[in-house]
Amino acid sequence: MVEKHAGTQHEPDQYADAVAKLEESEVTADRPGAFKDFVRIFDYADKLSWVLNVLSLVTSIAAGVVLPLMTIIFGNAVGEFNKFSAGDTDAATFQHLILDYVLWYIYLFVAKLVLSYISTLSICIAAIRTTRSLRQAFLDSLLRKEIWHFDSKDPSSVAVLVTTNGARINKGIADKFAFLIQYVAMFFAAFVVALVRQWKLTLITMSIIPGIMVIISICVPIEAAIESRVMRMYSQGGSIAQEAISTIKNIHAFWAQGKMVEKYDNLLQQAHTEGEKKSILYGILFSTEYFFVFSGVALSFWKGYRMFANGEIDGIGPVFTVVFSALIAASTITAIAPQFQTFANAAAAASEIFTLMDETSKLDPLSEDGLKPSTCDGEIEIKDLSFSYPSRRSIKVLKGLNLKIPAGKTTALVGASGCGKSTLVGLLERWYERESGAIELDGVDITRCNTKWLRSQIGLVQQEPVLFQGTVFQNVANGFTDSQKRLSDKEQLILVQQACETSYAHDFVSELPNGYDTEVGEAAGLLSGGQRQRIAIARSIVSNPRILLLDEATSALDPNAEGMVQRALDQVSVNRTTLVIAHKLATVRNADNIAVISDGKVVEQGTHFNLLQSEGHYAKLVAAQNIEEQSDKYDQVSDVMDGDAEKDLIRHASLYKTATGEFDPSAANIKTGTLGYSLIRCIFLMFLEQKSLYTYFLISTIGCLIAGATFPAQALIFSRIFEVFTLPPDQGQPKADFYALMFFVIALGNLVAYMIIGITCNIIGQEVTHRYRKELFTNMLRQDMDFFNLPGNTSGALTSRLSSMPTQLQDLISANILLIFVIFISVTSTSVLALAYGWKLGLVVVFGGLPPLILSGYIRIRLETTLEAKNSERFAEGANLANEAVMAIKTVASLTLESTVLQRYQNLMSGIVRNSIQSLLWTIFWYALSQSLEFLVMALGFWYGSKLLSEGEYTSSQFYIIFLGTLFAGQSAAMFFSYSTSITQAVEAANYILWLRTCKPVMQENDENRSKGPVTDGGEIALASMSFKYPRRENRVLRDISMRIEPDQFVAFVGPSGCGKSTIVSLLERFYDPTSGQIIYAGNSISSYSPRLYRQNISLVQQEPTLYSGSIRENVTLGVEGEATEEQILDACKQANALEFIDSLPEGLSTACGNRGLQFSGGQKQRIAIARALIRKPRLLLLDEATSALDTQSERIVQSALDKAKEGRTTIAVAHRLSTIVHADVIFVFGDGRVVEQGTHHELLTKKGRYYDMVLAQSLNKDV
Missing domain, CATH: 3.40.50.300 (P-loop containing nucleotide triphosphate hydrolases)
Structure with missing residues (x-):
């Protein structure tokens, strides 16, 4: 039965509409990542993920409230200290009361440990599950697209979108998002606590919030728009990289590494220029937030003392609760500010994915619409x-x-x-x-x-x-x-x-x-x-x-x-x-x-x-x-x-x-993927390489020193303010005003410091990611073929690393490293301050509290490093599957494999989720411990400090300086480990980049051979007792081959598949070196020549023509050093019989080839490839099934052109179609890795051997 809607499923006019939609999508792709894109990510969370997200939300809020509650304990404890100092409490009662507060600190430690663990674990699991669903939905959307969708879009960029964008989204909705919730909760909880303690003073202090909100609301959307444009440029660059890496033999044959790097670098430069626009935004965003918060602290003290003097506040406790709440708010802003970049990146990544997903498909291969007849005759x-x-x-x-x-x-x-x-x-x-x-x-x-x-x-x-x-x-x-x-x-x-x-x-x-x-x-x-x-x-x-x-x-x-x-x-x-x-x-x-x-x-x-x-x-x-x-x-x-x-x-x-277990020592290093360097060593080595950025590092160091000095300065000012509240109002007011002014000076210092840090960190970051993306791509392209044959080095996996690792390194060397430096300065300076003012208490709290905190964070980093390495490997496998499917989209469509591919991808992603969760259970415990240990440090400080104070060894001023210094040091150390995820990823990236430098290709240009190339115009080629087997394989492909090819000869290699014909072409191109024996060209072993100068003498036309995105002109001149003239290009195209069809195109030589030349037929692509070979005017022309893709008419014309082209040069043709090599001077017939026959066409026919049988198999009709 025919369904009523069947006849209206896909009419021709809808096809035109779809094309229009396709063109419109190029415009919509420019949209920046918006808040709605970030929110939309959660549409892909399943029920369990939503439960985990809600659980994380609740526990994150609770974890954020813990620290503000500490201010109540601290305020009350300060009151008891003042009473003891004034003689209102005896020593025994004082110590008993302080022990109660110590217990409260232990309770807070347990609460923070449990709540942080649950909140972080829950949201990380939910994020992995949500990102998995989004990745699957994205691939599902791609596989539902019409085939013509991929004619105008590069399918090779799918690996970049699935891996890099997926990783950015995961980063934005995982622990970083939990941190944000926790810090926001901490921010507001601090003010709620302050409101309860003293509402009037708190409301005055809260006047800073509107200013902060205005700055954030202006800067963040602008930053997100810029980031979206930068990501799009990186995605285009990833497509170029994918093209080059997946056709690496062709790139090496034409020594086109430099041109591909230049093409890639042009996009990197555009992204660099665009990215630097964020510098002033970061400067404004970071600096104004700190300025407003510390201005609020100054305002609190200034107004608080006046309220105390007027009798509106009955003691120091409420003032310090409000002030410390403001300081906690300051620390949350410190933590929140860098996270906005993560969320902007996630929104931009999601925007790019959603743009493609939202493109309507008029022809859905998974749709159930349409007729499904029970039988099919096939008429x-x-x-x-x-x-x-x-x-x-x-x-x-x-x-x-x-x-x-x-x-x-x-x-x-x-x-x-x-x-x-x-x-x-x-x-x-x-x-x-x-x-x-x-x-x-x-x-x-x-x-x-x-x-x-x-x-x-x-x-x-x-x-x-x-x-x-x-x-x-x-x-x-x-x-x-x-x-x-x-x-x-x-x-x-x-x-x-x-x-x-x-x-x-x-x-x-x-x-x-x-x-x-x-x-x-x-x-x-x-x-x-x-x-x-x-x-x-x-x-x-x-x-x-x-x-x-x-x-x-x-x-x-x-x-x-x-x-x-x-x-x-x-x-x-x-x-x-x-x-x-x-x-x-x-x-x-x-x-x-x-x-x-x-x-x-x-x-x-x-x-x-x-x-x-x-x-x-x-x-x-x-x-x-x-x-x-x-x-x-x-x-x-x-x-x-x-x-x-x-x-x-x-x-x-x-x-x-x-596969064999015994490897050549020179090749062993290319399998490791890392040097195993530590964080400090990676930072040191990377820093030494940034000489052009030393000025910015110096300027940023000044900013970091000012920002880091804020913490000990606060401890000193706080200790002095304690004394102010014990003075009569007429004496205390001037000092209170002065110390309030000092806090405003700190606010101004932070304004300058973080303006410097914000601007310089982005300048440094953009330069670093540009530099290392280019270096990584360059070092990948220079590797020998053996590198690309390794299982983990598929084009999808390498493109994924090229996309993600420089970004991870950017996080380490720019914003995060500067903020980590600020934290280091604050921990060091406050620890020194504590030891200087009282070595007993200083030793106990600094060396008794900080080492466990640092150790727990270190263990977490080590565990995360292992987890990150495993996840990179797993996601690379997923990227390969997605990339393989989309690159072969026509095969997938013809076999109706869409559902099968999706199921395989889903199974792979589910495995990643399971393995990641198992690793997270233990890793996150150490993170939670590092975040909560500061409360134990404070408990230890209060207990031992009160003991020293009650025994008369320390004054209250000494205690406050040491205790507050330790408090700030503990908070800073805990904040350091909140950056550990970025650090872990960056260390892995740095190790890979540094490791790749150590992979020295055998076929490389060096000082010894740089100027050495063939010196004759038509040298003899000799293969002397040459054998060959591919690296890490047991069987020899060629066995003791010896042959001589005279200058200007036309030589043909024929024989069954796998007999070694194309392998000899690879050896002549020096993609590999013989296992034994050697190849002599122009009197010298080709291994003694510079690969660049040697390959300048050779042009290769392969069986499967390789074209790259760009114009026909760019493809024809790919292997030409310098600029080719229009006359040279036209002449080469004419020789290859390509000029006529090129002239028929509306844009001629400027016509875009599209991804892999999809715009042209197989014959047209091959003729462009032949033109690319002939424009170099090679002395040696290698034709590996050069005409197999051509129809009879084109083959005859192109073969005639090749016959002319071989004049004055040596030509070697690998051929299955024997009509193309009938006139060869010598035909070598291969079998089982050896030459079994050789001679001219007529000589071999006379022998009636293997060649004779091949000719019979291809003869059409005896009557023709």
């Missing part, structure tokens, strides 16, 4: 179909295309690159929506069908198969339907094995060390191309789809692998509607119908033989691809396979088989 009819890509609306790709694809038959699409063949696949999969016309499945417009149902009826095999990290079984099982996912493990394994048997994958999978449980590695790098493709075929048919789409499924394979895969495809196509897109026409000769597409229309169709007889477009394509007339049929030779090579591939495929 497809395309009617008058027109289409242009959303990012290039002015260019029509399809122009009224009409085509019938009969059910159960094989239909092939052939034609020039960019003619619209693959576009049709995207429209059938509903990655894109047509502009006009219709695509009908069994007579029903596919826009009326449920998207998930439609895609589940289609099996897709692409040119570049995407497998995901996991086992072979998991990758094939990714093709399961929902009903198949509910089967037992045994039944699922049977289905997977059957699919692999059908796709000819079962045999090689069974021989893997762990069979179907063998890990395939990142990007399935442990399998050959043919093996990956066969697993992809198994995945596409395991659900038994009615329709099979084969988009260049064999074009990237060698002849032997191609033969194996083609047999698999022929078998799985039986009784299925199969649509084949092919450049290799040998793969479609048996199709029931072949449609030739040109200029967006079907210009010719029929069977292979009918089209040959008509001598039209198709006949010309066939003639161009036929290598040589042969009498043997294709079917008789397609079974040829290099058995030894296949077995060798199997040995190489296992992650466990290739």
Whole structure:
């Protein structure tokens, strides 16, 4: 039955609306992080998280009230001290009363310990759970987006958003938020206590609050807006980094590290300039808050003494309760001020995530809307179909295309690159929506069908198969339907094995060390191309789809692998509607119908033989691809396979088989990730590097000294004020006025000090994060390939570290380190003051109280360091999963894997939550202990001080100076450990940055080789007894290879996948050095040359063309030192047969390529890549399947250009398509890591060996 709303699900006009929305989103992305974004984060808290948040709120408020309650005890105790000093109380009674107050301090200690533990633990658990839900919702939102959404946005930035933004949000709603609540509660509780004690004096003192609120309300929103813009720039920079790191071989080949760093640094400089605008804001925010608070203290004393003199206050106790409440408020402001940056960062991070989440998706792949027919025959009819890509609306790709694809038959699409063949696949999969016309499945417009149902009826095999990290079984099982996912493990394994048997994958999978449980590695790098493709075929048919789409499924394979895969495809196509897109026409000769597409229309169709007889477009394509007339049929030779090579591939495929426990000493260091340096050592080393900032450090030191001196100054003034209240009003009034004035002087000093600290800390912080982001990126790009092959160094993980670690280091070296310095000065100065005024009491309270407090904080930092390192590793794994899914969004969509990916991500996040909570239980105890020990220190001071006072050893003035000095020192030390989370993260970041410097690449430019490069224009290349195995792998890929390549020769390497052809290209590029033997170029070992000067002589064109975000011009000139002229660029494009299609683009060479060149077809991307290679005018040209992605027409033209380009230079081509190397001077045939044949094309045919068999496998028709 057809649902009433089914026909209105996604109409073409909605597609245009979606594109408009996409363009509007670029504007909305500029919005700053607002308070509403911060509040919205809590929408993702579940019931338990809300309970924990409420529990934390209540206990945080209670914990905040504890310290203000101390002022009541202190005020009463001061009264007893005054009575004893005046002789109104005897010594025994005095000590008994003080013991009662000591007990109250112990009660406060227990209360603060328990309440701080519960509040911090609760909110940290709630924050982890909430952030987990938000991360999952964000990924869910991304996977629900239309595919065209990612054409204009860089999917590689997802790793940055999921990790960095998630971490910033977590930081803003976890313990920092509990601190804020606690300090706010403390702030108001202090005034409530004061109001109860003396309401009139308190109200006068509270006049400072409006001033503080006005400053905060003005500065914080402005800061949040700036931070939002800075984060967006960092996100763009993260995308650049992701592009470069994920294509590191290409970056090294063209020695483009410098250009990528420069491109990255341009964004960093913009962020730096924008970020420095916050300097004056921080200066105003910090300084005015301190100024208002200490002005309030001055006002309290000034007015308080007058009220005392007038009889409105009956003693010193109420005045000191009010004053100390004001001082507590001052300490809370000290703690609150730096937190606003954390909350602004969290709001900005949330804003960026919510901006993407709020973009409406017109095509939701997880929606239940639309038709879900019970059967599908697979009859497809395309009617008058027109289409242009959303990012290039002015260019029509399809122009009224009409085509019938009969059910159960094989239909092939052939034609020039960019003619619209693959576009049709995207429209059938509903990655894109047509502009006009219709695509009908069994007579029903596919826009009326449920998207998930439609895609589940289609099996897709692409040119570049995407497998995901996991086992072979998991990758094939990714093709399961929902009903198949509910089967037992045994039944699922049977289905997977059957699919692999059908796709000819079962045999090689069974021989893997762990069979179907063998890990395939990142990007399935442990399998050959043919093996990956066969697993992809198994995945596409395991659900038994009615329709099979084969988009260049064999074009990237060698002849032997191609033969194996083609047999698999022929078998799985039986009784299925199969649509084949092919450049290799040998793969479609048996199709029931072949449609030739040109200029967006079907210009010719029929069977292979009918089209040959008509001598039209198709006949010309066939003639161009036929290598040589042969009498043997294709079917008789397609079974040829290099058995030894296949077995060798199997040995190489296992992650466990290739890993070895014995490492090269020079490589061992690249696995540690840290130097294990302490906080002090990290700070010292980082400080030594900031010579350009020494002036700012000096200025900030002056501010820190002034701010730190505030604490002992307070102790001294307080002790003098005690005496004032024992004097007659006529004597006491002038002194009271003077000491009130001194507090106002302190207020002015803090105004200056924190203005200096606020301005300089941001200047320092922006410079530090800029410097270390650039350094970290530079040091990553300079590493050898072995560094990037390590499991923890995936592109997602490295980009995540690049994004987060410099920010963590910024926190350490700027605001936090300056505030920590202030705390250090206050602890030191007040401790010295206490010892100077009374060594007995000073020794007891300083050395009896502070060491346990510091020890508890130190233990907490050590525990947090371990927790932070583990969490970084766990979240990096989550980032990899999210990044992998979004980077392969088309594969995820075609397999309807959205729910599976989300479930895997959810399971991973749940594991992180569980492990983090277990670690937090113990870590937070030590934090709570460090926050509450100050009450024990005060209890100890009161007890021993009263004893000394009652015995006549100390005066009350001495006691007050020592006690208050110790009180301030204890509070400062406790405040220090509130910064420990930032310190922990920063120490880890500093260690990683310093460690990465110690990872010295083998292939680097140094003083010894800096000026040494090949000196001839066309040097001979010699491989002398060369063997090679990849680092940390047992099996050799190349075995005792010796060959000589003369200058200006055109040489070809052919052979089955995994035989070592591309490995030799990697060795010639010096991505690796041989395990034994050497490579000689121009008379010297290439290891003796500067890699930069050596690679200037080489250009590489790889099988999978790599383009970067930026214009065509920027991509073509990527490997050119200095500036290339317009004439050079145009000439290179012309040679590569790219100029014609570039000129047809509205912006020509200035056309943006988009992420990974998504704006262009495979053939167009490859021609741009060839132009990039030719503009360097290389002496050695390496072509690693350079034309495999091109259609026949483009291949012929480009091959002609390459034939011309090889004149005057040596050319080495790795080829599967043998038509491209027929005219090579020498063809080396590889097998099992050795050269098994060599000679010219005709010489090798005469031998009738392996090369002969490969040629037979690629011959189209003996009659052509």
